[in-house]
Amino acid sequence: MISFVVPAYNEEQMLGRTVCALNAAAQTLDEPFEVVVADDASTDRTAEIARHHGARVVSVNHRQIAATRNAGAHAATGEMLIFVDADTVVTEAAVRAAVAAMRGGAAGGGCATRFDGRIPAYARLLLATAIPLYRQMGLAAGCFLFCTRGAFQATGGFDERMFGAEEVAMSRSLARQGRFVVLREHVTTSGRKLRAYSARELLGLLARLALSGPSSVRQREGLDMWYGDRRPDPEAPNKPGATPGSART
Numbered sequence: 001m002i003s004f005v006v007p008a009y010n011e012e013q014m015l016g017r018t019v020c021a022l023n024a025a026a027q028t029l030d031e032p033f034e035v036v037v038a039d040d041a042s043t044d045r046t047a048e049i050a051r052h053h054g055a056r057v058v059s060v061n062h063r064q065i066a067a068t069r070n071a072g073a074h075a076a077t078g079e080m081l082i083f084v085d086a087d088t089v090v091t092e093a094a095v096r097a098a099v100a101a102m103r104g105g106a107a108g109g110g111c112a113t114r115f116d117g118r119i120p121a122y123a124r125l126l127l128a129t130a131i132p133l134y135r136q137m138g139l140a141a142g143c144f145l146f147c148t149r150g151a152f153q154a155t156g157g158f159d160e161r162m163f164g165a166e167e168v169a170m171s172r173s174l175a176r177q178g179r180f181v182v183l184r185e186h187v188t189t190s191g192r193k194l195r196a197y198s199a200r201e202l203l204g205l206l207a208r209l210a211l212s213g214p215s216s217v218r219q220r221e222g223l224d225m226w227y228g229d230r231r232p233d234p235e236a237p238n239k240p241g242a243t244p245g246s247a248r249t
Contacts, residue, residue, distance in 0.1 A: 002026060002033040002099060003078030006055070007068040010230065011086035012045040014190060018086055019053040025095040037086075038072030040064075046086075063227065064220070065142075066158035066166040073152060081152055085143040087190035089116075094185040098146040107178030108147030110140020110171065115191035117235040122199040123191070135182050138175060142167035143189040151177040164209075164217040164226055192233035193225055201225075 004022045008015055019035055026033040037050035041061045050057050058075040062068050073081055080102050084090060094111045101109055113131060134141060145167055147155075155173035158166045174180050194202070205225055209216045220227050 001078035002029070002031065002080045002082065002095075003073075003076035004033065004035045005069060005072035005076055005081055005083045006035065006037045006050075006086050007040060007065060007072060007083075008037050008042065008046050008050070008086040009040045009063070009068075010042045010044045010046060012042075012049055014087040015046055015049050016053055017089055018084065019050060019055050021089045021091075022084065022095075023054060025090050025092040028092050029096060029099060032078075034076065034078060036072045036076045038068045038075070040068040064160065064163055065226070066162050067160045069166070070157040070160065073157060079149045080146070081149060082146040083142075083144070084187070085189060087192065088143040089188045090144065091185060091187060094144065094183065094187050097183045097185045098144075101181050101183065102146065102148050105179060106148075106181050107151035108140070108145065108171075108174035109181035109183060110145050110167075111183040112186035113141045113143060114186050114188045115194065116188050117191050117195065117233075119191050119194050120199065123194040123202070126202075138180055138182060139168055139171045140180075140182060141189075144187045145170060147174050162217050163220050164223050166217075190233070192235070195233055195235065196231035197225060 006018060015037070022035050035055040036058060037055045038058045038060055039047045039050065041063055047057045047059065058072055060068055060071045062071070069083055080099060082095065082098055098109065098111065115127070151174050154177050155170065159169045162169060171180060208222065216222065
């Protein structure tokens with residue numbers, strides 16, 4: 001059984017296309033699967049849209065990404081776990097490669113990442129450095145991380161002391177359990193934060209995180225990009241619960 005675990009907070013605009021893409025990709029594999037949406041205290045139609053598209057909803061009230069990922073994993077029943085962000089569209093190739101990697105003995109891994117829509121020039125330069133660096137360091141992006149149930153349990157799950165960079169810690173923990181792979185297949189995640197925040201804001205945040213070290217992600221304060229009020233994205237789909245065909249990717 002493959003379990004897709006999708007943490008979500010107020011994701012009515014993006015979640016429909018995410019779950020539709022997961023269903024479409026998984027159905028080509030001809031093996032059982034489930035989509036578990038961990039709805040973390042949403043105040044919009046996130047849970048309704050998830051159920052409409054056939055997902056099972058687990059309601060939590062953490063407002064903390066690591067704990068929400070763990071809650072979804074604990075509720076899931078599969079021996080293969082694939083964590084996908086609620087604003088991310090998977091490809092059949094990425095899902096198939098992830099399953100093949102786990103079947104081949106990998107403890108876990110990630111894949112290449114692309115961003116949808118128009119990305120500011122400063123962000124393109126930043127990503128041109130960050131994405132290859134992540135791959136070179138053997139780290140999975142948070143929008144798509146997979147692992148076996150056994151490896152997940154052996155690590156103790158995502159570190160719930162962390163309000164950010166939990167995927168980095170999890171990548172390293174999984175690598176200690178066995179082979180960790182970063183696939184060349186890609187998924188497409190939303191570029192909304194890169195469009196909504198200025199270069200000064202984003203680079204300032206990164207500088208503060210770098211100077212403060214690990215302690216900077218052990219509290220919600222200062223992480224408004226992830227936990228503050230969401231800024232509108234001019235390229236957002238017009239209708240809640242949009243399917244992949246109704247938004248640019």
